[in-house]
Amino acid sequence: MTRLPGSRDDAPPWPLLSRRGRGAYLWPMPILIALGVLALVALVFGPQAWVRRAMRRHAVERPDLPGTGGELARHLLDLGGLKDVPVEIAPADHYDPLARVVRLSPDNHDGRSVTAVAVAAHEVSHAFQHADGDRLLMARVRLAHVVRGIEIAAAVVFASAPLIGVLVKSPALFALQLAVGVALLLSRVVVHALTLPVELDASFRRALPILDQGRYLDPADLPAARSVLRAAAYTYVASALVTVLDLTRLVRILRF
Numbered sequence: 086m087t088r089l090p091g092s093r094d095d096a097p098p099w100p101l102l103s104r105r106g107r108g109a110y111l112w113p114m115p116i117l118i119a120l121g122v123l124a125l126v127a128l129v130f131g132p133q134a135w136v137r138r139a140m141r142r143h144a145v146e147r148p149d150l151p152g153t154g155g156e157l158a159r160h161l162l163d164l165g166g167l168k169d170v171p172v173e174i175a176p177a178d179h180y181d182p183l184a185r186v187v188r189l190s191p192d193n194h195d196g197r198s199v200t201a202v203a204v205a206a207h208e209v210s211h212a213f214q215h216a217d218g219d220r221l222l223m224a225r226v227r228l229a230h231v232v233r234g235i236e237i238a239a240a241v242v243f244a245s246a247p248l249i250g251v252l253v254k255s256p257a258l259f260a261l262q263l264a265v266g267v268a269l270l271l272s273r274v275v276v277h278a279l280t281l282p283v284e285l286d287a288s289f290r291r292a293l294p295i296l297d298q299g300r301y302l303d304p305a306d307l308p309a310a311r312s313v314l315r316a317a318a319y320t321y322v323a324s325a326l327v328t329v330l331d332l333t334r335l336v337r338i339l340r341f
């Protein structure tokens with residue numbers, strides 16, 4: 086039987102198959118895995134990069150501003166009746182609720198920029214939260230103690246595991262390591278979940294109105310301050326995401 090070229094019988098069945106096959110060819114497994122890893126890295130490190138960028142962008146020296154971050158922090162604390170809370174220079178900006186100290190990085194302590202002023206107002210706001218007995222801040226402080234305890238327990242368990250493993254070959258040891266690891270991770274997640282509302286309150290309910298109503302910044306600088314304050318509030322979220330990597334470290338420890 087002769088077939089005309091182009092008739093149905095003549096057409097090989099591959100076009101239909103190849104539609105599915107083409108997808109598999111364009112997206113082979115290694116590429117999908119690489120994309121997945123890339124997405125994870127972006128998710129974990131992206132926010133931190135965003136925070137740093139927002140801080141850097143507005144860290145330009147502004148001689149027209151009335152003072153440095155450190156000077157503003159001191160001024161605001163005195164004004165708020167917290168003369169006994171010192172302002173110190175430290176590697177990273179934070180408020181230490183245990184020592185009751187506002188700590189600013191050298192750039193923000195001595196810098197005269199929108200970033201320096203906004204970060205100073207943010208950290209001072211934590212001192213005000215503390216003085217007001219902010220419920221979430223206090224819960225976070227208490228929980229931080231618990232996390233420290235779990236961290237010490239985890240360090241002891243993981244450090245002694247190889248030794249104990251030689252003496253007793255027991256799945257109970259593995260279960261203990263796993264339990265400590267999961268407890269550590271969960272407690273950190275809870276601390277970070279409590280932290281975000283505290284951070285948003287410090288940035289937007291306290292620091293921004295202080296900068297605006299106290300006229301410490303020109304209205305034209307407020308959008309920049311707002312972006313720095315947003316970055317300051319999400320610094321913790323960004324670092325919380327990075328601690329996800331602790332999970333991979335944990336897995337590594339458990340396997341070797």
Ligand SMILES: [Zn+2]
Pocket residue numbers: 207208211284287317318
């Ligand atoms: Zn903060």
